[in-house]
Amino acid sequence: MRSIIDVSDLSLDELNELIKTACDIIENPKKYGEICRGKKLATLFFEPSTRTRLSFEAAMYELGGNVIGFSAAGNSSAAKGESVADTAKTVSCYADIIAMRHPKEGAALVAANNASVPVINAGDGGHCHPTQTLADLLTIHREKGGFSNLTIGLCGDLKFGRTVHSLINAMSRYKGNSFVLISPEELKLPSYVKKDVLAKRSIRYRQTTDLEGTMPELDILYMTRVQRERFFNEEDYLRLKDSYILTPKKLTNAKKDLCIMHPLPRVNEISVAIDDDPRACYFKQVLNGKYMRMALMLKLLKEAGTL
Ligand code: CP
Numbered sequence: 001m002r003s004i005i006d007v008s009d010l011s012l013d014e015l016n017e018l019i020k021t022a023c024d025i026i027e028n029p030k031k032y033g034e035i036c037r038g039k040k041l042a043t044l045f046f047e048p049s050t051r052t053r054l055s056f057e058a059a060m061y062e063l064g065g066n067v068i069g070f071s072a073a074g075n076s077s078a079a080k081g082e083s084v085a086d087t088a089k090t091v092s093c094y095a096d097i098i099a100m101r102h103p104k105e106g107a108a109l110v111a112a113n114n115a116s117v118p119v120i121n122a123g124d125g126g127h128c129h130p131t132q133t134l135a136d137l138l139t140i141h142r143e144k145g146g147f148s149n150l151t152i153g154l155c156g157d158l159k160f161g162r163t164v165h166s167l168i169n170a171m172s173r174y175k176g177n178s179f180v181l182i183s184p185e186e187l188k189l190p191s192y193v194k195k196d197v198l199a200k201r202s203i204r205y206r207q208t209t210d211l212e213g214t215m216p217e218l219d220i221l222y223m224t225r226v227q228r229e230r231f232f233n234e235e236d237y238l239r240l241k242d243s244y245i246l247t248p249k250k251l252t253n254a255k256k257d258l259c260i261m262h263p264l265p266r267v268n269e270i271s272v273a274i275d276d277d278p279r280a281c282y283f284k285q286v287l288n289g290k291y292m293r294m295a296l297m298l299k300l301l302k303e304a305g306t307l
Contacts, residue, residue: 001116098118123162131296133170154179
């Protein structure tokens with residue numbers, strides 16, 4: 001049974017196929033409105049979410065299917081000590097496909113190894129978040145017209161930001177891209193991502209603490225929130241949380257066609273004064289996430305022989 005744990009589980013051809021399906025859904029929504037009639041998505045969210053859970057649910061409803069699930073570990077038998085493996089086996093008896101978020105790295109893989117229906121990782125701890133990357137890819141495709149020869153600045157919490165790890169993994173598979181990794185010293189990109197992804201694929205990158213100095217060269221600026229929930233002590237979080245705040249003044253030297261992205265939720269990282277700037281793409285990412293989750297569920301259900 002095929003599950004999606006990381007974006008590298010999808011080939012480049014498959015990513016292109018998902019983009020194509022999502023674009024077709026955008027153009028012809030009625031064509032897809034009944035396709036999942038009688039099918040059920042289970043959303044198992046052991047950790048808070050607004051966008052990911054609700055966009056998965058909206059996606060299944062817009063495909064004509066239904067949704068079951070829980071939005072907090074405390075509302076499930078995990079609160080009584082049930083394992084992720086047993087939860088996955090149980091939910092497989094009720095649903096055709098599972099989307100799961102969990103605070104522990106590797107939890108989605110455990111679920112996939114025990115479920116008898118496809119499992120989609122909706123975020124596992126600080127590890128990865130493949131469907132956010134699908135949302136990001138559709139946004140880049142629609143805003144930039146392709147995925148190659150881009151200078152991508154990633155700014156903020158690059159240590160714990162799982163969306164950053166997944167996006168680097170995806171964009172480093174396309175030709176001619178380079179990365180500028182902008183973070184405080186304490187929140188630099190983990191060595192395993194640099195070694196296993198960037199170095200292995202001979203991708204150009206540099207690390208800096210300077211956001212404004214980097215601005216003129218960027219085609220994409222991907223801002224991220226400092227992940228309070230992953231810190232061991234509050235003092236460090238409070239010291240680092242406002243390291244980077246994007247304001248209109250800081251965009252003075254930015255390209256006219258810069259694409260400003262953020263997986264959201266934002267706390268202070270982007271001033272609301274930027275929301276009306278045509279370069280602000282973060283709410284477009286939210287909508288694109290729904291289309292890509294529709295495309296991904298269709299693909300996995302078809303491959304499982306459920307559709
Ligand atoms: N981007 C994202 O994963 O948002 P939520 O935590 O609200 O799902």
